[in-house]
Amino acid sequence: MSWTDERVETLKRMWAEGQSASQIAKELGGVTRNAVIGKVHRLGLSNRAGAAPARPAPAAASGAAPAAKEKPAPKPEASPAAATAQAPAAQAPVPPESRPAAAAPEPQDAAPTPPASRKAIVPAGQPLPPQPSANEISPETLASVREVEKTAKRLTLMELTERTCKWPIGDPATDDFWFCGLPVQQGKPYCEAHVGVAFQPMSARRDRKR
DNA sequence: CCCTGATTCGC
DNA sequence: GCGAATCAGG
Numbered sequence: 187m188s189w190t191d192e193r194v195e196t197l198k199r200m201w202a203e204g205q206s207a208s209q210i211a212k213e214l215g216g217v218t219r220n221a222v223i224g225k226v227h228r229l230g231l232s233n234r235a236g237a238a239p240a241r242p243a244p245a246a247a248s249g250a251a252p253a254a255k256e257k258p259a260p261k262p263e264a265s266p267a268a269a270t271a272q273a274p275a276a277q278a279p280v281p282p283e284s285r286p287a288a289a290a291p292e293p294q295d296a297a298p299t300p301p302a303s304r305k306a307i308v309p310a311g312q313p314l315p316p317q318p319s320a321n322e323i324s325p326e327t328l329a330s331v332r333e334v335e336k337t338a339k340r341l342t343l344m345e346l347t348e349r350t351c352k353w354p355i356g357d358p359a360t361d362d363f364w365f366c367g368l369p370v371q372q373g374k375p376y377c378e379a380h381v382g383v384a385f386q387p388m389s390a391r392r393d394r395k396r
Numbered sequence: 397c398c399c400t401g402a403t404t405c406g407c
Numbered sequence: 408g409c410g411a412a413t414c415a416g417g
């Protein structure tokens with residue numbers, strides 16, 4: 187990949203917007219963040235002219251990925267305000283609240299209800315599961331989840347990255363709220379345990395007859 | 397560990 | 408000019 191006018195253009199724009207080098211690299215595709223940084227310096231715009239310092243965002247592209255066969259980089263969001271923009275935030279909309287209803291046979295301990303139980307904001311990029319049947323979770327799965335939640339990393343919204351589980355735990359209205367934070371399952375927004383409860387096959391829906 | 401940008405330096 | 412390797416830091 188070479189620095190065509192268009193690519194440089196994008197680079198300049200994104201850099202000005204406060205996007206991180208890795209984000210820009212990902213957007214452009216075919217280049218590493220190092221390449222981006224190098225270019226930025228060569229262009230002499232290293233110092234983001236007193237612009238709003240957007241908090242760095244997650245992105246993977248450290249080590250080496252030179253001749254990355256590159257792939258059609260999805261185009262998630264359209265650069266948020268450089269002020270407090272945060273990629274993960276865009277991808278991890280706090281799911282709607284919902285009181286532990288029939289879903290949690292357990293006490294009102296920490297019973298998050300499936301985030302996707304409603305038309306949550308779906309990131310433009312990777313789609314979320316179509317129909318998260320939601321509510322009935324097998325006892326084993328539930329137990330597993332509760333177990334995992336005990337070792338959750340308790341991350342705050344700002345601490346989430348593309349590879350941390352974004353399952354919310356607790357009540358958003360209180361301090362007793364955090365995100366799981368364990369390593370996500372490849373391509374999913376949640377860790378293995380939470381993917382399990384979020385992406386119910388579609389069966390297990392032995393709806394009570396009526 | 398994850399990530400950030402800055403620099404160096406062989407190509 | 409380019410960017411991987413490396414450095415320094417959060």
